[in-house]
Amino acid sequence: MALILDNLSKRFGGVVASENVNITVPKGKITGLIGPNGAGKTTIVNMITGMLAVSGGTIRVDDTDITRAPADQICRAGLARTFQNIRILPENSVLDNILIGFHRHERCSTLSALLGLPASRRETAAMRARAEALLERFGMRHLAEYPAGGLSYGHQRRVEMMRALASEPEYILLDEPIAGMNDVESDALAVLFRDLADSGIGILLIEHNLRFVTRLCQHIYVLDGGRLIAEGAPEAVLSDPAVLTAYVGGEHA
Amino acid sequence: MMNLLLGYQPLLDLFLLHLGLAYAQWLVLRAGVFSLGTVGLAAVGAYTGGILVVTYGLPAPLALIASALSGGLVALALSVPLARLRGIYQAIATVAFIQIVLSLNIYATNVTGGAQGITGIPKTVGTPLLLLAGAATIYLMYAITHSRLGRAFDAIRQNEAVAASLGVSIVRHQTLAFVLSGALAGVYGALEAFHSYALVPSQFGFPYLIAILSYVVFGGRTSLWGPIVGTAVLILLPEVVRPLADARMLVFGILLILTINFLPKGIADTLIERARGRRLGARRPAEADTAKGS
Ligand SMILES: Nc1ncnc2c1ncn2[C@@H]1O[C@H](COP(=O)(O)OP(=O)(O)OP(=O)(O)O)[C@@H](O)[C@H]1O
Ligand SMILES: [Mg+2]
Numbered sequence: 001m002a003l004i005l006d007n008l009s010k011r012f013g014g015v016v017a018s019e020n021v022n023i024t025v026p027k028g029k030i031t032g033l034i035g036p037n038g039a040g041k042t043t044i045v046n047m048i049t050g051m052l053a054v055s056g057g058t059i060r061v062d063d064t065d066i067t068r069a070p071a072d073q074i075c076r077a078g079l080a081r082t083f084q085n086i087r088i089l090p091e092n093s094v095l096d097n098i099l100i101g102f103h104r105h106e107r108c109s110t111l112s113a114l115l116g117l118p119a120s121r122r123e124t125a126a127m128r129a130r131a132e133a134l135l136e137r138f139g140m141r142h143l144a145e146y147p148a149g150g151l152s153y154g155h156q157r158r159v160e161m162m163r164a165l166a167s168e169p170e171y172i173l174l175d176e177p178i179a180g181m182n183d184v185e186s187d188a189l190a191v192l193f194r195d196l197a198d199s200g201i202g203i204l205l206i207e208h209n210l211r212f213v214t215r216l217c218q219h220i221y222v223l224d225g226g227r228l229i230a231e232g233a234p235e236a237v238l239s240d241p242a243v244l245t246a247y248v249g250g251e252h253a
Numbered sequence: 254m255m256n257l258l259l260g261y262q263p264l265l266d267l268f269l270l271h272l273g274l275a276y277a278q279w280l281v282l283r284a285g286v287f288s289l290g291t292v293g294l295a296a297v298g299a300y301t302g303g304i305l306v307v308t309y310g311l312p313a314p315l316a317l318i319a320s321a322l323s324g325g326l327v328a329l330a331l332s333v334p335l336a337r338l339r340g341i342y343q344a345i346a347t348v349a350f351i352q353i354v355l356s357l358n359i360y361a362t363n364v365t366g367g368a369q370g371i372t373g374i375p376k377t378v379g380t381p382l383l384l385l386a387g388a389a390t391i392y393l394m395y396a397i398t399h400s401r402l403g404r405a406f407d408a409i410r411q412n413e414a415v416a417a418s419l420g421v422s423i424v425r426h427q428t429l430a431f432v433l434s435g436a437l438a439g440v441y442g443a444l445e446a447f448h449s450y451a452l453v454p455s456q457f458g459f460p461y462l463i464a465i466l467s468y469v470v471f472g473g474r475t476s477l478w479g480p481i482v483g484t485a486v487l488i489l490l491p492e493v494v495r496p497l498a499d500a501r502m503l504v505f506g507i508l509l510i511l512t513i514n515f516l517p518k519g520i521a522d523t524l525i526e527r528a529r530g531r532r533l534g535a536r537r538p539a540e541a542d543t544a545k546g547s
Contacts, residue, residue, distance in 0.1 A: 049418055075420035089411040091475065100408045104420035106401040110429070116396025124399055146533060147526075167419055 001062050002026045003048070003079070003171045003202060009056035010043055010226070017043040018226040020057070025171060027202040030193060032213040032220030032234070034206070036246055039223040041206045042084055045173045049081050050074045061171065076104055078170035082160040082177055084206075090149030094140065097148045097159050098131040101166025134162045139188070153180045158189075171202040178212060190216060210238065222246065262380055266448065268488050269383040273441035275468040275480035276390050277434045280397070282474050284430030285410035287340050290331065290347030291438050291465055293354040296457035298324040298439025299446040300358060303371040306447070313377040317443050324439020325432045332428045351462065358454035370453035371446075378447040386444060390437065394477055397433075406430055407475075460502055467505045471512045473522030482521040 003025040010017045018040045025031045033041055046052040048059055050071035058067045066074050080101075089097050106127070112119040135141045138158050143151065148159055157177055164172055174193075178186040186209070193216055197203055207213045213220060214234040222230040222237055224246040230237045237243055278291045298320035305316040331350060335343050358365045365371070397403050405426045408416040413423055446452050464487070472483020487505060491498040516523050 051414060051418070071414070071417035072420050072422045075418060081418055083415075087412055087415050089408060089415065091411060092407060096404070096407070100404050100416070100421070101419055103401065103405060103408075108401065110402070113400035113402045114393065114397060114433070116392070116400065120396070120400045123401065145529075147529075163419065 003062075003204070004060045005044070005048070005057065006060070007057035008044065008047060008054065008059065010040070010047055010052065011055045016226045018047075018223075021223070021226075021228055023204075023221055023228075025202045025204045027170065028197055028200050029218065030197050030203040030205050030216045032205050032207065032217035033223065034208070034210065034213055034220060035223035039246075040226040041223055042175055043226075044223075045081055045175050045204070045206065048074070048173060049079060075167060075169075079173065080164035080167045080169035080171070081173040082157065082164055082175055084175040084179070086153065086156045086160060088148045088151075088156050088159050088163075090147070092148055093145050094148050094151070094155075094159055095128070095131055095135070095144040098134055098162045098166050099127055101163035102127045102130065104167045131162075131166065134165060138162055138192075154182075154185050157181070161189075165196075169201065171204070172196070173204045173206075175206045176208065177205070178207065178209060186212060214238070264488065264492060266380055266383055268484055269380075269387045270441060270445050270448065271464065271468065271488065272387055272480060272484045273390055273444070274438060274465050275472070275484045276394055277438040277441065278465050278469045279474065279480045280394070280434045280437065281430055282469065283403075283410060284406040284427050285413070286335065286427050286431055287343040288335065288347040288431060288434070289344050289462060289466065290328075290350045291434065292457045292461045293347070293351035294324045294328055294435045294438035295442030295445070295461075296351075296354045296358065297327050297435075298442030299452055299457065300365055300371070300442075301439070302443030303374050303446045303452045304364065307371055307374055313375070313447055317440060317447070320439045320443035321436045322439070324442065325436035328432045328435025328438075329428070331435075332431045335431065336424050336427065348462075351457070351459075355454060355458060358457075365454070366452075368454060370451060370456075372451045374446055374450050374452070376448065376450055378444050383444065383448070386440070391477070391481075398477060402426070402429070463502065463505055463509070467509050469519075471508055471519055473519030473525075475518070476522050476525050478521035478525065479519050483519065486520070 005021055005023040008021040009019050021044060023031070023033070033044070035041055043052065047054050050066070050069055054067050058065060060066065061077050061079065064077055066077055069077070089100065106123055108119040108123045132141065132144065135144055138161070140155065140158060143155065148156065151159065157179070161174070161177065178189055181189070190212065193203060193205070205213060205216065217234060219232065220234050220237055221228055222243050229242045229246060230240045274291055274295055277294070281288045301323040302316045302320040305311040305319055306313055335346060338346055359368055405416065405421045408419065408421055409423055409426055417423060442457070468483035468487055469480055470483070471487060472481065473479025487508070491501050491504060497504050512519060518526065
């Protein structure tokens with residue numbers, strides 16, 4: 001049971017953003033994906049989630065081919081993501097931002113939603129309760145009613161994570177989830193990510209903070225110029241000469 | 254006292270008729286569809302109702318249902334090309350649609366009565382029925398807002414990529430919003446026909462489009478209160494300040510420009526937002542501390 005990228009490629013005109021990338025994200029584990037700026041990490045997440053058309057190769061989730069599936073269908077196949085450039089719903093409250101994450105699990109008929117029948121009202125109440133539980137877990141219960149657009153980046157990133165988790169994904173793709181957070185905040189998230197993996201979710205973690213990645217992942221992939229240049233256990237990979245060269249002059253050590 | 258109230262009855266009727274169309278406009282905008290076709294769909298409903306009653310002698314309630322269906326079906330057909338467009342291009346396409354409806358009303362003389370329009374429609378709709386329709390409309394909009402549909406509409410309007418990444422089918426929801434809006438516009442078009450003896454082709458033209466759009470933009474595009482406040486203020490204003498009555502369209506135009514510039518969210522939405530800000534602000538000192546600790 002895994003999310004498998006097989007020879008995945010993407011070209012933007014002449015620019016090769018990824019070339020023959022093979023990555024496996026198993027369930028119940030945190031898989032790291034690192035690489036210098038412009039290496040093609042976000043491009044891979046965008047291809048997996050159906051936001052960019054794939055130029056070559058295949059993407060499979062537990063033996064279902066999702067290479068050319070539309071984004072909403074990919075979510076329903078059990079994939080969720082957060083965005084590197086934060087994308088919350090700015091006009092909505094924090095709570096409403098999370099509520100939309102439950103969309104995949106909403107079952108009441110269109111007619112009862114239109115007419116406001118008890119089935120629809122019960123569903124809304126049940127989703128609210130679940131959203132509040134998530135807020136509790138992320139320590140943001142007191143911010144539930146605030147407009148999400150006015151929160152700090154750290155809080156907005158957590159809103160995105162809660163929203164993604166609300167869809168109860170089998171796999172979650174986190175694109176630089178702790179960017180802009182302090183050590184206390186990122187430590188709390190490290191614990192949370194490990195809990196998620198322990199509960200059986202497969203996590204793909206993209207991060208520039210190598211210490212954070214080393215701490216959480218048993219297996220990491222290194223991308224440079226759209227190609228994988230190394231993979232394996234963090235200690236081995238980070239001492240690989242090719243990786244050191246890619247990061248030379250890099251500010252990310 | 255009674256006389257005074259009776260004096261205002263035509264105004265109340267006008268308010269209720271326009272409120273329905275304002276909600277039809279509000280609903281599509283909420284789902285992120287930039288359709289301006291509401292009055293075109295109202296025309297479809299009005300003519301369907303008028304023709305069925307006058308030419309075919311159908312009872313008004315049946316004709317009303319047919320009007321809802323015709324508005325919804327035409328919207329469904331229109332949603333196919335609209336789904337491929339975004340923003341300003343949707344606006345242009347729907348204005349073109351209004352133009353097509355207007356031309357058909359004028360040139361399909363056999364069916365629509367041409368430039369003369371349709372006369373001799375029995376008046377079957379009065380204030381009580383309009384009040385009932387208004388209450389039903391507000392309830393429906395409230396129910397939609399607080400359902401999975403309203404949540405999906407909000408997400409799509411603010412960020413399509415986010416909505417899709419959370420499993421929301423954009424085409425399906427925008428089509429649904431547009432069809433519902435079309436059916437609602439069809440109903441209110443027919444109510445207008447059954448309220449006023451006659452239909453003329455120019456009735457559902459550009460001035461009406463601007464009026465409906467003004468109600469929503471001026472009142473507010475996201476809260477339930479928006480259309481009510483916008484329609485009430487803009488209908489009452491020319492009556493309260495009598496000299497303005499002759500320049501109704503001029504006033505609407507100026508107010509539209511002023512609102513977009515200074516209260517881009519409309520008065521109701523802005524007031525609601527301020528009230529929420531004050532309520533949360535009052536609780537802030539304690540919040541800020543907890544937030545720092547977390
Ligand atoms: N939509 C696009 N059109 C054209 N080129 C693009 C597009 N998206 C990404 N690229 C290019 O593809 C390459 C990889 O970009 P990508 O954003 O995937 O890198 P990244 O590894 O996520 O970098 P960062 O660490 O800065 O987030 C870059 O050269 C970028 O300019
Ligand atoms: Mg990136």
